Amino acid sequence: xxxxxxxxxxxxxxxxxxxxxxxxxxxxxxxxxxxxxxxxxxxxxxxxxxxxxxxxxxxxxxxxxxxxxxxxxxxxxxxxxxxxxxxxxxxxxxxxxxxxxxxxxxxxxxxxxxxxxxxxxxxxxxxxxxxxxxxxxxxxxxxxxxxxxxxxxxxxxxxxxxxxxxxxxxxxxxxxxxxxxxxxxxxxxxxxxxxxxxxxxxxxxxxxxxxxxxxxxxxxxxxxxxxxxxxxxxxxxxxxxxxxxxxxxxxxxxxxxxxxxxxxxxxxxxxxxxxxxxxxxxxxxxxxxxxxxxxxxxxxxxxxxxxxxxxxxxxxxxxxxxxxxxxxxxxxxxxxxxxxxxxxxxxxxxxxxxxxxxxxxxxxxxxxxxxxxxxxxxxxxxxxxxxxxxxxxxxxxxxxxxxxxxxxxxxxxxxxxxxxxxxxxxxxxxxxxxxxxxxxxxxxxxxxxxxxxxxxxxxxxxxxxxxxxxxxxxxxxxxxxxxxxxxxxxxxxxxxxxxxxxxxx
Amino acid sequence: xxxxxxxxxxxxxxxxxxxxxxxxxxxxxxxxxxxxxxxxxxxxxxxxxxxxxxxxxxxxxxxxxxxxxxxxxxxxxxxxxxxxxxxxxxxxxxxxxxxxxxxxxxxxxxxxxxxxxxxxxxxxxxxxxxxxxxxxxxxxxxxxxxxxxxxxxxxxxxxxxxxxxxxxxxxxxxxxxxxxxxxxxxxxxxxxxxxxxxxxxxxxxxxxxxxx
Numbered sequence: 001x002x003x004x005x006x007x008x009x010x011x012x013x014x015x016x017x018x019x020x021x022x023x024x025x026x027x028x029x030x031x032x033x034x035x036x037x038x039x040x041x042x043x044x045x046x047x048x049x050x051x052x053x054x055x056x057x058x059x060x061x062x063x064x065x066x067x068x069x070x071x072x073x074x075x076x077x078x079x080x081x082x083x084x085x086x087x088x089x090x091x092x093x094x095x096x097x098x099x100x101x102x103x104x105x106x107x108x109x110x111x112x113x114x115x116x117x118x119x120x121x122x123x124x125x126x127x128x129x130x131x132x133x134x135x136x137x138x139x140x141x142x143x144x145x146x147x148x149x150x151x152x153x154x155x156x157x158x159x160x161x162x163x164x165x166x167x168x169x170x171x172x173x174x175x176x177x178x179x180x181x182x183x184x185x186x187x188x189x190x191x192x193x194x195x196x197x198x199x200x201x202x203x204x205x206x207x208x209x210x211x212x213x214x215x216x217x218x219x220x221x222x223x224x225x226x227x228x229x230x231x232x233x234x235x236x237x238x239x240x241x242x243x244x245x246x247x248x249x250x251x252x253x254x255x256x257x258x259x260x261x262x263x264x265x266x267x268x269x270x271x272x273x274x275x276x277x278x279x280x281x282x283x284x285x286x287x288x289x290x291x292x293x294x295x296x297x298x299x300x301x302x303x304x305x306x307x308x309x310x311x312x313x314x315x316x317x318x319x320x321x322x323x324x325x326x327x328x329x330x331x332x333x334x335x336x337x338x339x340x341x342x343x344x345x346x347x348x349x350x351x352x353x354x355x356x357x358x359x360x361x362x363x364x365x366x367x368x369x370x371x372x373x374x375x376x377x378x379x380x381x382x383x384x385x386x387x388x389x390x391x392x393x394x395x396x397x398x399x400x401x402x403x404x405x406x407x408x409x410x411x412x413x414x415x416x417x418x419x420x421x422x423x424x425x426x427x428x429x430x431x432x433x434x435x436x437x438x439x440x441x442x443x444x445x446x447x448x449x450x451x452x453x454x455x456x457x458x459x460x461x462x463x464x465x466x467x468x469x470x471x472x473x474x475x476x477x478x479x480x481x482x483x484x485x486x487x488x489x490x491x492x493x494x495x496x497x498x499x500x501x502x503x504x505x
Numbered sequence: 506x507x508x509x510x511x512x513x514x515x516x517x518x519x520x521x522x523x524x525x526x527x528x529x530x531x532x533x534x535x536x537x538x539x540x541x542x543x544x545x546x547x548x549x550x551x552x553x554x555x556x557x558x559x560x561x562x563x564x565x566x567x568x569x570x571x572x573x574x575x576x577x578x579x580x581x582x583x584x585x586x587x588x589x590x591x592x593x594x595x596x597x598x599x600x601x602x603x604x605x606x607x608x609x610x611x612x613x614x615x616x617x618x619x620x621x622x623x624x625x626x627x628x629x630x631x632x633x634x635x636x637x638x639x640x641x642x643x644x645x646x647x648x649x650x651x652x653x654x655x656x657x658x659x660x661x662x663x664x665x666x667x668x669x670x671x672x673x674x675x676x677x678x679x680x681x682x683x684x685x686x687x688x689x690x691x692x693x694x695x696x697x698x699x700x701x702x703x704x705x706x707x708x709x710x711x712x713x714x715x716x717x
Contacts, residue, residue, distance in 0.1 A: 065534045068534055075528055078527045102512060175696075175697060176696050198699055199701045214615050239704035243653050258513065266675070267530075273534075282700075284688035287686065291684075292680070295682075299683060313519070316517060319525070322520075
């Protein structure tokens, strides 16, 4: 470890599809009205939860694997610059080419130039969160390059001109009948009698993409892991679309965040046990491909890797929150989240939804970006995400940390104190002395008056309205507990002690 | 390009100016499970069947008839350089002119492979607990494309190459070879998270396990 001697620098935040463009409560309110969405999500998340629990329960050493995974990722973050250089040396030595991209724009331009250098105007893509994050498909389309998504769920979303709502199953918000309707509408060659059986739908996708796979010159992928001591990349998938993209084209361009490293080949044994069971609830996913640079006579002969920062260095700089970068994108946290289950992924705005997105997005963009400061509040802090996380990211703790970052960020910027500032000041005054609280309690009958004959307060003013949005406050009593106590015990020792205590304070 | 590289590395070093400690990795998980061959075979069979793969367990002499049986309907099949010739003897004899040979030096085209109905390969190592067969592209396993494009993959696994759990298997592999891990036929869970077998990869996977 070398000690950092450079100038202190401000964090450089990421750009692209990382923002909630409207506040989470606003977006959630709209999404919650979509009953079909809620039914689809409820069904899907409960299916996957049960599967995950079953296969996780099979392993006697699941908690040991989580401990190892967490420690491996912590050491990756602590040694990130040196591991990147080691990976680069090994990958390059075997004929791979590495490109570095400071942000989304730079990554998109690099990919475009690499595609143009091959003289093609279409590419096949295997599902990748990094390319969603940087908005690669939209960018390539503007540049006259068609990017065909080949993962079934990504294909559904792309054909429907929709956005992904889940990092593993981007079309989780669609049910089988909706998928059938999209295929009938958007696939010209499809059998008009196509049923909504998932097996038939998968077959239609196979026929639709087959020619594309067999003729593609350039493929774009993400990567699940990059092994520093071997220079190896790994893609974990199910359908074989990944193998098609990684094996058949002449040119392969992989886009990956800088945090995805594992130090050693041995570490893969931990992560390939954690990831499949946590994500699809399978003992192992159907296909995993690993490649190290170029293999002569087997697979792509032009192998590129674009390493993307785009706000990861900013997230790394947050000592309290940097473990968010341990994420291996399994999606277990969203599958168990009571908030995600009801609102779905679109409410979070960012490419990364759910509990992990609620911490990762604002850390990568900075808390002040768009409406991202609303994301850390998109949680009841129940902690189910922490329990499910295969690398033990303490999401609730980071959520609370980011809430404080949000409050702090507002403090300096406004001359006029916010409602929250005033409320907190008021509370600090009220609770500092018994006498102050007593004075405030004299106002209780007013509350009773406000509650009216229904004996309920249904709407509070200002920021307190958030509290009454989904609950009523029962009418306050005519007197406070302290008043009642004092009257009940008038002249007795207890009251005397209370009074003495007050004098002393 | 180098300026982006330097700048990113500089940003990352700056982000770590608190010099966080590098923790020791506690490896208290299982790194090996001793089990007799019969047990390793039976667990692997159970897992593969769960994935809807076809599995048969045979002695060395039983491979050739089983391969021939599985390829009975195939109009053509591809085999990689270095494949055990004895395994193919019966299939080759049953119907002539079905066999196509592939190697890195003389590869079949993608179109040829697409017109080929089956592929027969060996395998490097398998993991019983997860039902995973790993191909590393060496002799008898071939280029990655040949076990991908034909719709029917017949894969021969030697019992001696089966480990109980994943860490044992990875120790037997060279990570820098092109590796393909196969756990059943291609599948998707993308519609309502229900697993459906058969998408872009081979829709039929038949595994022949050979007892030592």
